[in-house]
Amino acid sequence: MWGQGAIDPARACKWLLIPGNAGGLLTERTGIAGDPLESQHHYNGNVRKSKNMEIKYMENRNESGKKQKAKGLCPNFGKCGGCQYLDVPYEEQLKKKKKQLTELLKPFCQVRDVIGMEDPWHYRNKVHAVIARDRKGRIISGVYKEGTHFVLPVDTCLIEDQKADDIIRTIRELVPSFKMKVYDEDTGYGFLRHVLIRTGHSTGEIMVVLVTASPVFPSKNNFVKALRAAHPEITTVVQNINGRGTSMVLGEKEHVLYGPGFIVDELCGFRFRISSRSFYQINPVQTEKLYRLAIQAAGLTGKETVIDAYCGIGTIGIAASPEAKEVIGVELNPDAVRDAVTNAKVNGVKNIRFYCNDAGKFMIQMASQGGKADVVFMDPPRSGSTEEFINAVATLKPARVVYVSCGPDTLARDLTVFKRKGYEAKEAWGVDMFPFTGHCEVCVKLERK
Numbered sequence: 001m002w003g004q005g006a007i008d009p010a011r012a013c014k015w016l017l018i019p020g021n022a023g024g025l026l027t028e029r030t031g032i033a034g035d036p037l038e039s040q041h042h043y044n045g046n047v048r049k050s051k052n053m054e055i056k057y058m059e060n061r062n063e064s065g066k067k068q069k070a071k072g073l074c075p076n077f078g079k080c081g082g083c084q085y086l087d088v089p090y091e092e093q094l095k096k097k098k099k100q101l102t103e104l105l106k107p108f109c110q111v112r113d114v115i116g117m118e119d120p121w122h123y124r125n126k127v128h129a130v131i132a133r134d135r136k137g138r139i140i141s142g143v144y145k146e147g148t149h150f151v152l153p154v155d156t157c158l159i160e161d162q163k164a165d166d167i168i169r170t171i172r173e174l175v176p177s178f179k180m181k182v183y184d185e186d187t188g189y190g191f192l193r194h195v196l197i198r199t200g201h202s203t204g205e206i207m208v209v210l211v212t213a214s215p216v217f218p219s220k221n222n223f224v225k226a227l228r229a230a231h232p233e234i235t236t237v238v239q240n241i242n243g244r245g246t247s248m249v250l251g252e253k254e255h256v257l258y259g260p261g262f263i264v265d266e267l268c269g270f271r272f273r274i275s276s277r278s279f280y281q282i283n284p285v286q287t288e289k290l291y292r293l294a295i296q297a298a299g300l301t302g303k304e305t306v307i308d309a310y311c312g313i314g315t316i317g318i319a320a321s322p323e324a325k326e327v328i329g330v331e332l333n334p335d336a337v338r339d340a341v342t343n344a345k346v347n348g349v350k351n352i353r354f355y356c357n358d359a360g361k362f363m364i365q366m367a368s369q370g371g372k373a374d375v376v377f378m379d380p381p382r383s384g385s386t387e388e389f390i391n392a393v394a395t396l397k398p399a400r401v402v403y404v405s406c407g408p409d410t411l412a413r414d415l416t417v418f419k420r421k422g423y424e425a426k427e428a429w430g431v432d433m434f435p436f437t438g439h440c441e442v443c444v445k446l447e448r449k
């Protein structure tokens with residue numbers, strides 16, 4: 001057994017944590033892991049998605065120039081730090097992204113065309129709003145202006161789930177009638193700080209997370225009742241308590257106020273439970289394309305021992321499990337590991353087990369104990385992996401490594417280390433997980449020389 005957190009979902013209900021790993025790391029995990037747009041993606045444009053969006057866009061562009069057009073679509077353009085490419089037609093965005101990736105990955109391998117979306121609007125299944133008061137004392141919900149703690153009001157956003165935006169507006173309207181105090185970051189006084197909405201693209205399930213500064217929530221049942229009366233589509237409501245004076249969104253304590261405390265979504269024919277603090281890709285349509293590419297690149301035949309490193313709620317490993325002999329998932333966030341274990345059980349996947357550990361430490365331990373792996377999937381956070389992790393991979397000698405990244409810069413850095421260790425990048429695919437922004441997801445296939 002490698003690591004202290006071996007979990008065989010076929011048998012085990014218990015799971016162990018690595019001492020010292022859990023605390024403090026959970027709070028912003030929902031954002032930092034693979035969501036480069038966290039707190040940077042909201043728009044309060046009054047424009048709703050329309051079939052004519054592209055046409056409208058082109059007309060605006062011709063009439064009054066790019067910037068003017070983008071501002072017409074979204075008054076927060078250039079302020080929230082999100083849609084850098086709002087003034088660029090979608091096909092052009094994909095070309096730009098390919099060019100940027102090609103430039104970065106030139107020393108390693110060829111980059112294929114970036115895979116785009118048929119409908120690139122309103123793709124975000126996770127929406128975060130800060131609740132605040134404006135200078136006139138009115139309650140607003142929105143996002144921090146880029147690089148500041150000044151809150152820009154947001155009603156609707158061109159890349160967010162529209163239902164989520166509706167629910168946030170309703171919550172903002174309910175706050176005064178429940179005499180709920182809005183949290184003030186300067187004084188540390190008040191109650192409601194943030195709202196986080198997660199939606200299941202295939203199931204329609206919706207989770208509302210109310211982030212409050214203290215645990216005592218007067219009239220919570222009536223609040224939830226009023227919210228559900230306005231939005232019967234909400235399937236669960238969670239109160240997350242964050243009393244700290246930091247910019248972290250989520251605290252560590254939670255109470256489920258309604259429903260099961262998680263939502264379920266479907267990807268690649270499997271059902272996945274997602275808790276509030278577990279990472280889940282923010283664009284489910286593109287995630288399926290990404291996972292299919294990654295699994296294809298792994299060249300599985302049913303005989304392989306596969307590692308799914310930085311596995312989150314187990315999505316890649318579970319999707320790959322029918323084509324492998326066994327899968328080992330490793331993930332640092334205990335909530336995500338708990339979800340992963342349940343996900344394996346619910347889907348009847350018996351050839352997978354999960355470890356709650358730092359991926360680097362886990363791989364070193366596995367390598368030092370003579371472990372073997374045929375294929376490694378790795379999908380680290382934006383900050384990339386570590387030299388220790390890559391060294392340990394080289395010791396395990398898998399024939400192939402499939403590296404999924406939302407941070408092409410750190411990917412290029414890590415590919416240099418892989419190259420030194422005898423792993424050659426063969427091919428890279430861009431998947432446009434974040435339309436209208438400057439970000440792009442990449443999948444790289446590496447082979448051992």
Ligand SMILES: C[S@@+](CC[C@H](N)C(=O)[O-])C[C@H]1O[C@@H](n2cnc3c(N)ncnc32)[C@H](O)[C@@H]1O
Pocket residue numbers: 029033034279280281309310311312313314315316330331332333336357358359360379380381382
């Ligand atoms: C980009 S997400 C990918 C998750 C999953 N592969 C997916 O597609 O949903 C990165 C994951 O790495 C986890 N993580 C961050 N640092 C880690 C570490 N040092 N060791 C293991 N997991 C880590 C995060 O909690 C997050 O779940």
